Amino acid sequence: MVSIQQQISDVIEQLSPEQQAKVLDFAKQFQRPKGVPAHTLLKHAGKISPEDLALMEEAIEDCERIDERDW
Numbered sequence: 001m002v003s004i005q006q007q008i009s010d011v012i013e014q015l016s017p018e019q020q021a022k023v024l025d026f027a028k029q030f031q032r033p034k035g036v037p038a039h040t041l042l043k044h045a046g047k048i049s050p051e052d053l054a055l056m057e058e059a060i061e062d063c064e065r066i067d068e069r070d071w
Contacts, residue, residue, distance in 0.1 A: 002010075012020055048056075 012023055015023065
């Protein structure tokens with residue numbers, strides 16, 4: 001049984017250099033970390049007013065309601 005890595009290599013060998021570069025760019029996307037470290041967000045802690053937090057909470061609760069007449 002041929003490994004996935006070997007299958008990918010076999011396909012890439014048949015591509016033009018430009019196509020190979022596109023495949024490489026695509027593959028590199030999987031290496032990039034998602035999100036940011038939590039410590040970088042600490043500077044934003046406490047910046048949202050209690051009033052705005054209450055409005056956000058109310059909006060979220062509205063989204064959780066099901067209107068059975070809407071179906």
